[in-house]
Amino acid sequence: MEPNVFDKVHEVDLKKTMEQSYIDYAMSVISARALPDVRDGLKPVQRRVLYSMIELNNGPDKPHRKCARIVGDTMGKYHPHGDSSIYGALVNMAQEWSTRYPLVDGHGNFGSVDGDGAAAMRYTEARLSKISMEMLADINKDTVDFVPNFDETEREPLVLPSRYPNLLVNGTSGIAVGMATNIPPHNLREIIGAVVKMIDNRVEEDRETSLEEIMEIVKGPDFPTGATILGRRGIEEAYRTGRAKIKVRAVTNIETMANGKSRIIVTELPYMVNKARLIEKIADLVKEKKIDGITYIGDESNREGMRINIELRRDVNANVILNQLLKHTQLQDTFGVIMLALINNQPKVLNLHQMLEEYLKHQEEVVTRRTQYDLNKAEERAHILKGLLIALDNIDEVIRIIRGAANVADAKNQLMERFGLSDAQSQAIVDMRLRALTGLEREKLENEYRELQAKIEELKAILADEKKLLTVIRDEIMIISDKYGDDRRTAIGYDDDMSMEDLIPDEDTIIAMTHLGYIKRMDVDNFRSQNRGGKGIKGMQTIEEDYIEDLLMTTNHHYMMFFTNTGRVYRLKAYEIPEAGRTARGTAIINLLQLMPEEKITAIIPMREFNDDKYLFMATRNGMVKKTPMVEYEHVRKNGLQAIVLRDGDELIEVKATDNSQDILLVTRKGMCIRFNETDVRVTGRVSMGVIGMRFEDDDEVIGMQMQSQGDSLLVVSENGMGKRTMITEFSAQNRGGKGVICYKCTDKTGYLVGAKLVNDGREIMIITTEGIIIRMTVDDISVIGRNTSGVKLMSIDQDSDIKVASIAKVRESVTKDSNVFDEEYYEEENGDSEEESEADVDSDETV
Incomplete structure (x- = not known):
């Protein structure tokens, strides 16, 4: 007789089950989908895309690869979710108008500032950008923890080494359950300058850096689309509290044409403003007669830059029309700052100083682990070299022992017993080629051994002295600043829309x-x-x-x-x-x-x-x-x-x-x-x-x-x-x-x-x-x-x-x-x- 299907039904409390299920879902979205880690500034999907690309050897010195291959590799190995979300994350990291310092070098149609979508992933190609290699630097030197992937067939990093503060440099946005994050991008030189200031104060003056000192260096957000931030009030509030509203205005210029009429030229838009929709909105305002005096609107943008041409009637005041456009369109927009990130998998709103402190803690751990890894490798190699030099000092006896041994194992045992060598040293000796017996090869081994001894002392000194460790971090990020840093794109202007x-x-x-x-x-x-x-x-x-x-x-x-x-x-x-x-x-x-x-x-x-x-x-x-x-x-x-x-x-x-x-x-x-x-x-x-x-x-x-x-x-x-x-x-x-x-x-x-x-x-x-x-x-x-x-x-x-x-x-x-x-x-x-x-x-x- 077949078992009754109802015997497998378990009665549960619907209210408790729904509550627990929703909590589990919410925590999954918060910690594993929508919010960035404060250390590398990446969401899990972004981190997995970058790691998949480095695993595919898809670096900036290699040819572009089909995005479909990258997405497939990411989805199959690390991110068991929809391919469209993975491709969307990849595209976003490649768009110059979305990401201040793109982490992906795209080849093909990756969309436009007009809101056009990227071509299908089977058409586009990509590879890691040069600056993204700084995010992945030394990842194979035990600098970060790895965990099993979703089916435990692969291992993936919990966080990337991130040798520069990517969370602040590129910013991020995301909507979780009951919370959201919206961190603006910043200028690489300014952010690294702030980190250097923090390190210098700790190393030279043995004190912490105040938020005021940091704000003297970090002038404000630096959007990839440029534009102008109105006033410093919103910036200072964001940097002090982690929450604020920052007014951003397009860069405009009023010109007089040959026929005596005026026109408004727009060359930069606020961050994330869709140019095509903006032009459409202006046209609607003209049709609805909410703005009177505009005779022509044209998008004259090309590869040399953005240019929106708004021509006016001869009898209107151009400044009045511009003020109306600023009021009724996204020529002036508000960026709502919510500096929310994950610390130890827990969401927290941070101010500017706290974010930089968390980055510096991460770098101290990364450099410490890398230094320990290099020290272990150097000591292992020095140990082998010491054995080889012992063998060269007693080469005749070594040859005699090896020739008289019944097999390799017997030779190793005799060498270990005779010269007090380790198993690794004796193995290196039996593997040694005859050319190592020449004087030149011996000199190379001796030089290498001396260099390793000096390196070991240097690495031990770094591990023993926090100030030396911080100096190493300082020198490395200064190289990144010099190599990838650029001038600000976003100006800081005066807020003429002041409160009462x-x-x-x-x-x-x-x-x-x-x-x-x-x-x-x-x-x-x-x-x-x-x-x-x-x-x-x-x-x-x-x-x-x-x-x-x-x-x-x-x-x-x-x-x-x-x-x-x-x-x-x-x-x-x-x-x-x-x-x-x-x-x-x-x-x-x-x-x-x-x-x-x-x-x-x-x-x-x-x-x-x-x-x-x-x-x-x-x-x-x-x-x-x-x-x-x-x-x-x-x-x-x-x-x-x-x-x-x-x-x-x-x-x-x-x-x-x-x-x-x-x-x-x-x-x-x-x-x-x-x-x-x-x-x-x-x-x-x-x-x-x-x-x-x-x-x-x-x-x-x-x-x-x-x-x-x-x-x-x-x-x-x-x-x-x-x-x-x-x-x-x-x-x-x-x-x-x-x-x-x-x-x-x-x-x-x-x-x-x-x-x-x-x-x-x-x-x-x-x-x-x-x-x-x-x-x-x-x-x-x-x-x-x-x-x-x-x-x-x-x-x-x-x-x-x-x-x-x-x-x-x-x-x-x-x-x-x-x-x-x-x-x-x-x-x-x-x-x-x-x-x-x-x-x-x-x-x-x-x-x-």
Whole structure:
């Protein structure tokens, strides 16, 4: 009875089987198909094609062979996949417009830059190019590991010796599963120059080479089709991170013809741009009337080079047409760099320095193994020569022993026993021809033996000294550079398509924001200094019941961190805030930020960078404080980010950037102040509530927070224009959570406090009213008196009007433009100013 076919069916879990099968497939594609090895820059199919060609003795000094033979040999021995993919890899390595330094010398139709395919493999012929021999040099000297092929009938190399950094020189591209690589080609001289620099630094100065040193030598990608790279920003990003986008533009020239018309001549195209499709695209744009003014498009390319002729109407501006072509066609293209390669069969994105380091490690191993191989061969030969010379020194006895021996084996044994020879030496003696007995032959053997001894010493010295090994590598790659190096084809130009930030100078600017949420950016020259008691100038046109609440100086390129009363944070670049005149109202902040209902900006901090050793210190209206690492606020979404958790009825009123060494002062509306060190406040995460910083009466509230480093005296101003200074030494540090001490005596005449600032002598302040009136004065004009006092009149306020002082802001005489402004006054007091400027600098004020 025949067995039931269902007895052979095994039940498996479909989900697990599919997952495992797909993982196996993905890893196979990643490690054995699509990605290059970082050491030789080749994918498996490319490596197998080159090795098959050297095995066929198909070198540059031999005649071309049919590509069908090469493909068949590769497929049958090493690469059991489709012949079209093998032939495609061979063709790509032969195309001068695809490969910067072709590894295959093709003979026949191998396609064109117009996208024409190569002729069938039965028609085309190929052989290894001269530079590809450097990829295969010393492969038979045990320089690389060999493994069995797919059916274990042959052995193939895991990697080629690759005596130059082929991965960077020729680049590569490939799409794997879930990842892709796209490495641009480079100039051979520049890449080898960078390797030589790395070796010289290690040998002569015993130090590693920085990426900056390498980038001084490697100017950027060097495409086989030439063209121009726009700007260095993309290049530097690619070399630092391994990922970037590089803009590449065709080389064009505007000429005036004899009839007075203009024409655009294109002589070089961006890498991998199909010329025929480009011309077709331009023609389509003309037909669709998206570009008006082109009368003729012709491909005039020949063996002397590329030439696309675009003739224009007499009445059009050639530069305008060119800009339209750059915008709508691949005359300007983007090369997306992804420097992904395999290291130990694992994919990894590498920067330029890491790629060169991996190449150098590979060369150290290759040269070490080659040197050891040569040493072994030299020692074996020297051993034989030593035996032959012993035999020549005792030639009569040797002849007697050989003649008297029964057979070869007996002769060898007698020689070994008589002269202490090895089996190899005795075999060489019995194989020695009679002509070796002549004096000339003996002299040759002696000279060879001496040369071998010197060579052995040299090889041992190389193996014993890493610096000598590196010097050998340096000398060999310098020969390759001199032999195959050429000038750059791709120029590095200026990027005239700059970002908005590139077009905006990094200059000082004043940011002003009102109580009702209007914000603007102003020039610092809009304000002039006045004496105490003056009327001031109008800094902003406000509507009824509105007034300036925040006034601070920063630079155009700083981030503006907007903290709201609900504990959220938003972010803008300073230049993104519309600029307006001194008396203009500004733009509603809700048009710039996606604020939630009832959400109001209560603190603004300008920041350049987000450091993990700096902190944001926050204070709420009800006296809570929180300290969180600044880096936790680096990535702020457009719709905001939670900055602090608040209790019901509480609001965030101030934020400062600190270094965990500051004394903090909290000032309340009724004139109380507490001072404590920020180390009393433990570090908590972004989404946390913090701890109690100050306790006070139910009808009181915190109006401001200052850091000790911001000044040596506390300036307070009341809503009726009264104010004073008190030395900070009168406020002793205590534990957080206390009620503090009195800092201002509030009366009906003075009203409650609206602002508090720590200041130094020589500084200036601005006082802002609810009507937008601003007065500017020096701190020295304000009296220094005790804590429990009310001070003097700082600003004339009409008692019959509803005008009140709304806030105060600090002014300083200079600014360090490239500083990371956490709190600008803090930066200045701690680090000093590096340059003197004429503009004034306004620090952030206290909010009402």
